[in-house]
Amino acid sequence: MSGDGQWTSGDLLTQALAGERAAFSALVRQHQRAVYSLALRMLSDRHAAEDLAQEVFLQLYRNLSAVSSEAHLTFWLRKVTLHRAIDRLRRAPRLESAAPAELAAAVSETQPADPLLERRLRALVGELPPAARAVVLLRYQEDLDPADIARTLGMPLNTVKSHLRRSLAQLRERLDEAADALT
């Protein structure tokens, strides 16, 4: 059996569909970063994020036959992760308030140019309403265009654009308020 690096994504999916657990494991490693990060930024809690990410992959394992391609897999993972996160937030709204300490612990390994600003931004994104937060994450973490965001979330395109517009305006306003408060 080849190591992860020697399998293409399509190979991994085919192997996983044929019942190869090692291939499924490799698929998980390929996608865990994106799934976990979406969950973390939606729920603002590392443990809840890991729990949710694990549930998503378990659901994938049970329903792998419904996945038709690598592109479909990515689409499916984003969609299920965000819908589950939004459901959780509705049931337990206390998760909505961002805990800066939790977020600080999950800072990327790369050194950001302005760590304080970026931490503040992550906290502010965590304060957006769930649907707007999901749109912002798909745009700026996953780099999707509005049409793909609309398809992933099952949302009208204009709603997506409205969320983006308003969220950016809100983020700017709050950053400006914070800057004013310091001067």
Add this chain to the structure above:
Amino acid sequence: MKTSCSRWRWLLAPVATLAASVALAAPPAMLNLPDFDALAGKATESVNISLDTSLLGLAAGFLDSSNPDDAATKELIAGLKGIYVRSFTFGQDFAYPSAQVDQVRKQLAAPAWQRLVQVSNSRDRTHVDIYVSVDRGVANGLAIIASEPREFTIVNIVGSIDLAKLHRLEGKFGIPKLDLHPEGKDAKPDK
């Protein structure tokens, strides 16, 4: 419940007062909205929605009564006969011509329609007019004309709609939850 009702007191009270005092023959509450082709051509984004009774019925059939949000939406639209929206976003401030808008305003004249609200916000440079159509003491239509620097919108609702119920749907289905809590929670500090 109380929060939602009191939030819309500013609008519901005038509607109730107006409904009590007006008893007229029933004009249709449905506006004749132009296609706004000229506007659509200049707009960067446009929304054109026309849901009549049958389409509202079709949409209601795709709302899952066992889902609380869908059930709330079904309840909200139960009294509606139509919802019509024309909304345009532009790349520059106030790029929309007023002639076609004036055609709509002319239809919103008394006695068939009464203007409930005419308000401007000089900071945001927005202007909103809200009209209600009343038939035999019952509000049976709502019209909103909203102009913002880069967006222009007309909404026409035919039938009765509970605004407090609409407000309760904020935050669901991608309807943005706006941070407006007049009772003091998260109120924006005055600068």
Add this chain to the structure above:
Amino acid sequence: MSENHAIRELERRLRAALEAVDPGEGFTPRLMARIAAEPALAARPPRAGAVAGWLTFGLAASVVLAVLIAHEWQVRRLEQGREARRQLIEALRVTDEKLNLAYRAVNSQERAASAEHSGA
């Protein structure tokens, strides 16, 4: 121009701030351990085409055609219904948004009037 520049800068910062992070080394082993530990999952590896497979066996062409036509109608009806639902939600969203716009304007006027009154 500067407005656009400010937005682009914010977007750049957002992309940097929202760069994906890893859940840690133990994530996949923990997941695979859960799969191995659950009998239903462990005994039933996913298989492709299990549902679709039966369609390839011995169906008369006319029956297949009838099924396809009925399915096509249903799919179209489903699409129309979903589109109507999407449009309904969008219409309600716009309505609520504009009512909130009016509310903010009224609120702003009342606050200004109240400030003027108390400052006088």
